[in-house]
Amino acid sequence: MPARAPPRRLPRLLLHRLLSLHLLLLSLRARSLRAEPGQGAQTWARFERPPSPEVAGFLHDTFPDGFLWAVGSAAYQTEGGWRQHGKGASIWDTYTHHPPATSGHSAIAVAPSGAPPPPLPSTGDVASDSYNNVYRDTEALRELGVTHYRFSISWARVLPNGTAGTPNREGLRYYRRLLERLRELGVQPVVTLYHWDLPQRLQDAYGGWANRALADHFRDYAELCFRHFGGQVKYWITIDNPYVVAWHGYATGRLAPGVRGSSRLGYLVAHNLLLVTIRLDGVDVIGYTAWSLMDGFEWHRGYSIRRGLFYVDFLSQDKALLPKSSALFYQKLIENNGFPPLPENQPLEGTFPCGFAWGVADNYIQVDTTLSQFTDPNIYLWDVHHSKRLIKVDGVVGKKRKPYCVDFSAIRPQIALLREVHVTHFRFSLDWALILPLGNQTQVNRTVLHFYRCVISELVRANITPVVALWQPASLHQGLPHALAKHGAWENPHTVLAFADYANLCFKELGHWVKFWITINEPNTRNMTYRAGHHLLKAHALAWHLYDEKFRAAQKGKISIALQADWIEPACSFSQKDREVAERVLEFDIGWLAEPIFGSGDYPRVMRDWLNQKNNFLLPYFTEDEEKLIRGSFDFLALSHYTTILVDWEKEDPIKYNDYLEVQEMTDITWLNSPSQVAVVPWGLRKVLSWMRFKYGDLPMYVTANGIDDDPHDEQDALRTYYVENYVNEALKAYVLDGINLRGYFAYSLSDRSAPKFGFYRYAANQFEPKPSMRHYRKIVDNSGFLGSEPKGRFCPEEYTVCTECSFFHTRKSLLVFISFLAFAFIISLSLIFYYSKKGRRSYK
Structure with a gap:
């Protein structure tokens, strides 16, 4: 399994929203907690160990009926209209018009293209202009499909001086118009009385929230709102985030009103805010609110960040709202009332057909020629x-x-391990450099060749079918003989002919027992030049035709190439650009070598077009003879699959951005990860199998390697058990639900000796110890899938590997029986003749 660079994480804001929803769903599904004093220690003890993969994985379920799906906004961030129709000044108007020197809020908004637009006034004077666009905003609510809309009332808009007296009728009319429109749409309002925008007159007269007198003024303001809007509002919020108001407004001075007081002043303000809440609160709001509806003025950050579900062009006159991908996601989330357990997310009960190849894969076996x-x-x-x-x-x-x-004392123990797993197939790679140290047949290591012959023949004797790869990339000289590696490796066309010569030797010496050949296993396209890839394809094709023309008739085996095929998923399913990027990476990762063999006979059109666009003309063209040689050089489609990667088209992290393909790799924080940060995404296997069939037709397919690294200190081996269970189940879905012609599955790998942290067996001091995941895989193999709680009767006749020496006798049993009978009769007749003739001679004496 080749190493990959650590993927980038999803943007924090989207992850925060998704994780918040997930945690909320978990909390709503939890039972009420009741405990006696002292039982808390038992609760905390459960968290001493990390959660099991089943618990840590993403939960697919829905929220209860009547759940509140909402989106929110704040008056100062979105309304604008700061001097329209008699509105009074708020502390944020003053703070932004005369910002403290240390406030540091930005005046630049970043456009989606990444290019900074002309400077914007770093104020909320206009913002999203919601005051003049009630219909526009409510249409966005209708498009989302929310049940509730949380917004705040501007205290200074309804009471310009902040104190009880004659209210501003235009301000009241604006909120009535908004509430009436919400009623028409069937959207319930959730109204916040105070979202940080205190009337400036109260700040000047009383020193703001540091004065307890504000509690009385707030009560008067609240009664005004209750009186005018209470008939239409069933959910009220008194104060939004009082911590920010108290600490950053009156202690650190980072937010309006910008008072840089002592910590004592901050605590005093918090105390006064609590007094207000105690007097007025009592509303129990249950639901989820996405923040915020649209882009707006982001307090001390100005317009430097965007947090809305809808994009606002602040430089335009109409301030049109454009839905972002997060808006489309939230819309779907509301429509589904959470994350419903879709059929593709549920385990499938069923079995694979008789004759399905259940295997284990190792990159290399330990060659121990000690006699x-x-x-x-x-x-x-x-x-x-x-x-x-x-x-x-x-x-x-x-x-x-x-x-x-x-x-060879090392062979029998390995065969015994395989028999203990109950697999029918074992895949491993030969070591080209060991067999032919000079890269040609002038020096053949007959001892190593004899060792491989013994391994393969012993596998056949144990009724385990060997699946043998001729070459696999390795760290030392790429797994090539040193003589070939130092002369350019696969860059040199001579390596192609050397590979064909090597393949001919292996077919002749080992083909008697091998019925499944892999020419090249898991070539790493991400570390390969176009010239090397071109030669590698020719080497594979030469080996395939050599076997087809010279050895197939006698040996009756099959041969193909095995490609690494990790799934590439667009980070945003609503983004056409992300989908295009994902398809581009798939073609470069898989299609590069697959399309010439299984498809058109040429390199993928997406690949060639992209390179031409980049003025890169190094991708070779096939001659007519080369195309005939390579196209169709397969008997089955074999692939290795380990994980799934998310890709994004936007350049956010220059260090982890692939400029050549213009792609940003990342991972989802809700996915399980192995100790080496490989994501566990079972549905990726099903998707890549479907993609392969879509691209190359209904071919017989084998998953020749699928595995994950584990924590060597985890005795329960929980992650690998979860991995095997769910990946095999996705393979079953591909076979049963999607109709994929899947013929076999190979788990990777047999033991930690050959692949540390990946094995079914621990290895220490020449001893092998089975892990729990081995027993779990063995159970799946014995059942040939997942039988369920009420298993149906299933019978598969036991299959044995064909013995080529026995085929002559097996096909002529009747004739051989007849010949044996004649031979027996002849021997008995001779015996009788000899006996009686000797007896007769004695009687005459």
């Missing part, structure tokens, strides 16, 4: 009295015997 002591022809004497060692007797040599596979 047994019984193969040594030398004679030794045991020096019992002195050195206690064996002393070789010179000049005396015993008879050499033919080597046998049992002489």
Whole structure:
């Protein structure tokens, strides 16, 4: 499994919203908590260990009926109209018109394109101009489909001086108009009385919230609102975020009114705000409010950030609202009332067909050619009295015997592990550099070749089908013989011919037992030049045609290439640009080598067009002969799949941005991750299988590697158990629901000895210990899937690997029985003749 760069995280704001919704859903589904004194320690003990993958994963469920889906806004951030129709000044009007030198709020808004527009006044004088656009704002609510709308009343708009007296009728009329429009749409208002915009007259006269007298003025203001709007408003909020008002308004001075007082003043203000809340509060609001409806003035940040679901062009006259992708997501969320458990998210009960290939994969097997002591022809004497060692007797040599596979002591234990898992197939790669150290047949390591032959033949004897890869990229010389690596590796066309020569040797020496060949396993397209990829395709095709023309008739095997195929998902499903980026990355990652073999015979059109657009003309063109050679050089489609990656088109993190493909990789914070930060996304396997069929047709497919690293200190092996369970279930969905012609699944890998942290067996001090995930996978293999609570009768006749030596006798059983009978009769007749003839001679004597 090749290493990937750590992916970038999703933008904090979107993650915060999604995570808040998820936590809220969990809390609503939880039971009421009742406990006796002292039982709290037991509760906290549950958090000493990390949650199980099932609990930590994303919860698909819906909110209860009647749940409040809302979106919010604040008066000063969106209304504008600061001097229209008799509105009084607020502390934020003063703060932005005469900002303190240390306030640091920005005057620049960032446009979606990333280019800074002309400077905007860093005030809320106009903002989103909601005061003059009631219909526009409420149409946005209708488009979202919310049930409630949270907005705040500007104290200075209805009471310009802040004190009880003659209210501003135009201000009251604006809020009545807004409430009437909400009633027409069936949207319930949730009204905040105070969202940080205190009338400036109260700040000047009393020192703001530091004076307890404001509690009385706030009560008068609240009674005015209740009297005029109470018939239409059932949900009231007294004060929004009193901590910010008290601490940053009166202690740090970061927000209006900008008082840089002592911490004591901050606590005093907080005390006065609590007095107000105690007198007026008593409303229980249950629901979720997305903040905010539209872009607006973001307090001390001015227009430097955008937090709205709808985009506002602050430089335009009409201030039109354009829905962002977050608005579309929230709209869908409201429509579904949460995250309903869709069929594709639910486990599927069912089984794979008889003959399905259940396997385990290892990149390489440990080549241990140490022979047994019984193969040594030398004679030794045991020096019992002195050195206690064996002393070789010179000049005396015993008879050499033919080597046998049992002489390799390392083979049987590995076969025993595979038999314990109950798999039917085992995939591994040969080491080209070990077999041919010089890269050609002038020097063949017959000992290593004999070791591989023994491994493969012993697998067949154990009724386990070997799936053998000729070459796989490795860290040392790319897994190539040193002589080839130092002369350009796959950049050199000579490597293509050397590979064909090497493949010919392997087919001749090992093909007698091997029925599944992989020419090249998991070539890493992200670290490969276009020239090297071109040669690699030709090498694969030459090996395929060599087997097809020279060995297939006698050996009756199958051969193909195995590609790494991690799924690429657009970060925003509503974004056409994200979808285009995802398709582009898929074509560069998978289509680069797949399209010439399984598809058109040429490189993907998306790939070639993109490179031409970049003025990169290094991607070779196939000649007519090369296209005929490569296209169709397969017997099945094999792929390795490990994870899913999100991609975005926007450049947000220059360090992790791929300028060449113009793509930003990231991950979802709600996804499970392995210790090496590989995301666990089971549905990605199903999607990549469907994509493969869509691109290349209904081909027989094998998942030849699928696995995850684990925490070596986790005795329960919970993550890998969860991974195997859910990925195999997604493979079952692909087979049953999508009709994918899936023929086999191989888990990666067998033991930690060959792939540390990825194995089904722990390895230490030459001992193998099965992990819980091995037993779980074995149960899946035994059931050939997921039988459910009431398993139906299932019978598959036991299959055995074909023995080619036995095929002659197996197909001529009747003839052989007849010949055996004749031979037996002939031997009995000769015996009788000999017996009676001898007896007769004795009687004449």
